[in-house]
Amino acid sequence: MAKEIERAGIPVAHVCSIITISQTVGANRIVPAVAIPHPLGNPKLPLAEEKELRRNLLKKAFAALQTPVEEQTVFS
Amino acid sequence: MSYAKPHAGVQPVRHQWNRIPVSEIGFSSPTRLENGKLFIHIDELAELLQSDPNIGDVRFEIARPGESVRIIPVKDVIEPRLSLIPGYPGFPGVLSAWDPDAGGVPSGEIASLSGMVVTTVGSIVGFQEGLIDMSGPGARYSLFSGKLHLVLDITVKEGTKRHDHEKTVRMAGIKASDYIARSVLNGPLPSGSRETLTNPEYPGSPGSPKRAGRNGLPRIAYLYMLQSQGLLHDTYYCGVDVKTMLPRRIVPTEVLFGAIVSGNCVSACDKNTTYHQQNNPIILELLRRHGTDWDFVGCVITNENVTLGDKQRSSTLSAELIASLSPDGVIVSKEGFGNPDADLMMNCSKIEAHGIKTVLLTDEFAGQDGASQSLVDSHPKADAIVSTGNANEVIVLPPLEKVIGDDRVITELAGGSNKCRLPGGSVAIELQALIGSTNQLGFERISSRFK
Amino acid sequence: MAATSRNRKTRIVHYVNQFFGGVGGEEKADCEPFTIQGPQGPGRLLEKMFREENADVEIVATVVCGDSYFADNQEKVLRELIPAIQGHRPDLVVAGPAFNAGRYGMACGAICQVLEPLGIPSVTAMYKENPGVDQYRKTVLIVESANNVTGMEDAVRKMVRLCIKRLRGEEIEFPKAEGCFEQGIRKNYFHEEPAYRRAIDMLLRKIHGEPFDTEYPIPFFDRVEPRPALADLKGITIALVTSGGIVPKGNPDHIESSSASKYGKYSLEGLETLDAKTHQSAHGGYDNTYANEDPNRVLPIDMMRELEKELGFKPHPWYYATVGNGTSVDNARKFAKEIAVELIRDGVQAVILTST
Numbered sequence: 001m002a003k004e005i006e007r008a009g010i011p012v013a014h015v016c017s018i019i020t021i022s023q024t025v026g027a028n029r030i031v032p033a034v035a036i037p038h039p040l041g042n043p044k045l046p047l048a049e050e051k052e053l054r055r056n057l058l059k060k061a062f063a064a065l066q067t068p069v070e071e072q073t074v075f076s
Numbered sequence: 077m078s079y080a081k082p083h084a085g086v087q088p089v090r091h092q093w094n095r096i097p098v099s100e101i102g103f104s105s106p107t108r109l110e111n112g113k114l115f116i117h118i119d120e121l122a123e124l125l126q127s128d129p130n131i132g133d134v135r136f137e138i139a140r141p142g143e144s145v146r147i148i149p150v151k152d153v154i155e156p157r158l159s160l161i162p163g164y165p166g167f168p169g170v171l172s173a174w175d176p177d178a179g180g181v182p183s184g185e186i187a188s189l190s191g192m193v194v195t196t197v198g199s200i201v202g203f204q205e206g207l208i209d210m211s212g213p214g215a216r217y218s219l220f221s222g223k224l225h226l227v228l229d230i231t232v233k234e235g236t237k238r239h240d241h242e243k244t245v246r247m248a249g250i251k252a253s254d255y256i257a258r259s260v261l262n263g264p265l266p267s268g269s270r271e272t273l274t275n276p277e278y279p280g281s282p283g284s285p286k287r288a289g290r291n292g293l294p295r296i297a298y299l300y301m302l303q304s305q306g307l308l309h310d311t312y313y314c315g316v317d318v319k320t321m322l323p324r325r326i327v328p329t330e331v332l333f334g335a336i337v338s339g340n341c342v343s344a345c346d347k348n349t350t351y352h353q354q355n356n357p358i359i360l361e362l363l364r365r366h367g368t369d370w371d372f373v374g375c376v377i378t379n380e381n382v383t384l385g386d387k388q389r390s391s392t393l394s395a396e397l398i399a400s401l402s403p404d405g406v407i408v409s410k411e412g413f414g415n416p417d418a419d420l421m422m423n424c425s426k427i428e429a430h431g432i433k434t435v436l437l438t439d440e441f442a443g444q445d446g447a448s449q450s451l452v453d454s455h456p457k458a459d460a461i462v463s464t465g466n467a468n469e470v471i472v473l474p475p476l477e478k479v480i481g482d483d484r485v486i487t488e489l490a491g492g493s494n495k496c497r498l499p500g501g502s503v504a505i506e507l508q509a510l511i512g513s514t515n516q517l518g519f520e521r522i523s524s525r526f527k
Numbered sequence: 528m529a530a531t532s533r534n535r536k537t538r539i540v541h542y543v544n545q546f547f548g549g550v551g552g553e554e555k556a557d558c559e560p561f562t563i564q565g566p567q568g569p570g571r572l573l574e575k576m577f578r579e580e581n582a583d584v585e586i587v588a589t590v591v592c593g594d595s596y597f598a599d600n601q602e603k604v605l606r607e608l609i610p611a612i613q614g615h616r617p618d619l620v621v622a623g624p625a626f627n628a629g630r631y632g633m634a635c636g637a638i639c640q641v642l643e644p645l646g647i648p649s650v651t652a653m654y655k656e657n658p659g660v661d662q663y664r665k666t667v668l669i670v671e672s673a674n675n676v677t678g679m680e681d682a683v684r685k686m687v688r689l690c691i692k693r694l695r696g697e698e699i700e701f702p703k704a705e706g707c708f709e710q711g712i713r714k715n716y717f718h719e720e721p722a723y724r725r726a727i728d729m730l731l732r733k734i735h736g737e738p739f740d741t742e743y744p745i746p747f748f749d750r751v752e753p754r755p756a757l758a759d760l761k762g763i764t765i766a767l768v769t770s771g772g773i774v775p776k777g778n779p780d781h782i783e784s785s786s787a788s789k790y791g792k793y794s795l796e797g798l799e800t801l802d803a804k805t806h807q808s809a810h811g812g813y814d815n816t817y818a819n820e821d822p823n824r825v826l827p828i829d830m831m832r833e834l835e836k837e838l839g840f841k842p843h844p845w846y847y848a849t850v851g852n853g854t855s856v857d858n859a860r861k862f863a864k865e866i867a868v869e870l871i872r873d874g875v876q877a878v879i880l881t882s883t
Contacts, residue, residue: 001770001851002880003751004863010870011754016882018384018415020422021453027880028753036382036415036883037306038817039771041824054823054830061879062838068756216717238816294734296727306814343785343812357723370731382813405734407726414812435730437722440743443858444786446713447665454745460733462726463742466713468786493783506786507715518723523742527701527714 002027013061013075015039023072029064030074031057089275090183091329096261096268098192101138101224107259109266114192114256116226121255125228130244132231137480139195139225142211144477147227149205149485150511151196151242152249152338153220153349158257159333160185166257167250167334169315176314176335181327187261188332190268193223193351194256196249197481198230206344206511207486214473217513217522220351227480228252239307246339250350273363275327276374295371297403297432298328298358299394299423303340303347303411304379310339311348311411313377319386323378323394328359336377340412345467345507345514346439348411356517358407358437373401378423380416387419395426405433410516413441413467414452421455428457439464439514440524444506450524464515465522467508475501536585537694540612541570542622542638544631548591556630558593560608565589569679573621576687582694588615594630601637609641617647619690624652624682625659627674632659639667648693652682655708664708668699671708757877766843766875768866770851770859771818771825771883772810773801782850784811790849790862792869795842800829810850813883825881843875851882 002014003026014027033039064075105117118136139145159166161184168174215221302311304319311318336353366372378394440450507513545555547568566586577584622635636659639649652670672682685706732739780791801822808818823829
């Protein structure tokens, strides 16, 4: 899906757990997430830490959107 | 004092497998097998099962091949078996304590009932449970339509949490199978077939052949992938949740004893029921022609976890373990679909990087029109694939006379939808919803090709 | 033949371009559509070959259109031609053969594709490099032809034989066997041997260096040019899209837990966060306990709201969700294309896509 949205002209940051799939399918800006059942969370952490984790993942996504890339890039 | 027993050493582990056929099931007391007819004392069995406080109610039904019966929603299918080896129990680590790392698997005998299975159904726990049709167009897609079923329709007590619900039903099926096996296979065995299966030697044993196969035979290994993605998507080896495990070798005939148990209904079509694990056809075939057509050098089990880090680690370790067996080639079977395609490709590419050839067994999700891309991941080294069919292909199932379980859930099953009911009572449903239809251990004959 | 024909001849309508319609060459490619009674040009050969196969067939009309006119006015032409074709009550439509003529092939493919769902079977023919092949092969039966008119007889003969089968109502299970291009569609079938045995056989051949055929050829994935980076986030409209299936509680659009056939568009107005009371996961491919407890773990609205205030971007008031579990790649692509159109129309300048 990332590819099609980008093809239409909108930059996309793809936050996903299994980045090898994202790489194969072709998204350009990839942000590795935590795990499949909770990509932007971690139920093992106390809430405050979990929110901090989520904030940092999103900030990486924003950083990815502001970074020029030539080819598929993973922002970890 | 306990100490790790020395491993089997030079002698390979040998198991004699006695298969006792069952031709009919009935309910009567006591539980017994008479001339191939299995009679079950259901009150006794119900009492045994209800010792689990989570169980609200259990109902028992029988389904026979050819009957106009639909069983839905299916959780698991299990074949009753009894280990005849003192100290080595059936369903090791599940019904009784067994630690595969505290001692080796002993050689000996095992007995099973063939032609009948215990099947668990009950109020829906998750999206991806499926159905078995005993006749009609759906029947040809799964070997289960050819079995006699004792169906346990289980209701749990209100308020039972999902994780507990799943475990309760899982254990009930295993306990029921065990009850039947102990009742009927303890003592002199009725006549049936018997075969001896000899496992590969432990790789480190003195005299075990290394690179060059015995008599020029090709050396073949098997990498057995197990689903481990969380609630309703888990598998257990000797009672241990496979997601917490590192890849490891097993003695291939361990599967006969129920060492691998299913806790997943990951998508009915490609979930390995416990029956599938107990009867793994890849392991059986590799064992049966071991020493004549090839050298079966060993079997490694691995998981399919939900983080990239775990996938990378498991695939690296699996490839190294496989490589240490010095095979010429490896069969790799997958369980489930979607992100496990990534595990499959990692396993394939890392094994091939050791110079070892791979063949992969996988099903496809190519869309209902077959026009879409079948796997979510790929690798150029995955050049030898056996397809167990496109699970998205739609078939029309007519209404059957009797439903065991609850077929209102048919629109909630993976492969169903709120549009799938047709006028006249038929349902247009994807193969995805039929238990075992695209099983990736390779039981069935369905495949897919380009039109 | 066709259910309705009995004693009457089977009715066929033939589509051709300006050249085969006798109007002229490239200089007449802008000619508007018109109809000739009976067969024209290759239509006569078609009728002759049907007779040779003992098929009682009449080409009742030949519909002609210039290749450029069709290409430049496709929607309008189809709106006019399709009812015209239907008006002749054909049992089947033949288009072309188009050989290597690109616009002609595209026109033939477009017409055939529209006719199929209307219940009118159709057949066309092209050369393998005709762009019409790639575009239409999945949904249209395209006979493989040579690249120019020297292959006319061969192409027409194959088309005639295929037409006869279609008129009999036969399902064309394997187009390649009928001389057509493979449709690139996966079709299930029952093999003689169970899969485990096929796997072992394939491995033995691979080990011994013998040739083998994989049952699923690994596909090639195309790449998209990355969009330029955003200079600054201030004032930029950012939208969220998820394939993790986060939907309003109750899943009002009934997005399927697997093989999703649709996506949803949901409002974020007034929402500072998501919780188990208002939202849920419809995705059946993972343990969705954690996502149901706190949907922000898949669709991070709580943090987006905080970061909006800090970083100054504008949140798009709608988010899009589908379930990426066993959803065919083609469907995912289709959803994304439609979503992209709306996003662009609504002035969205960047997207964060979350997947499980």
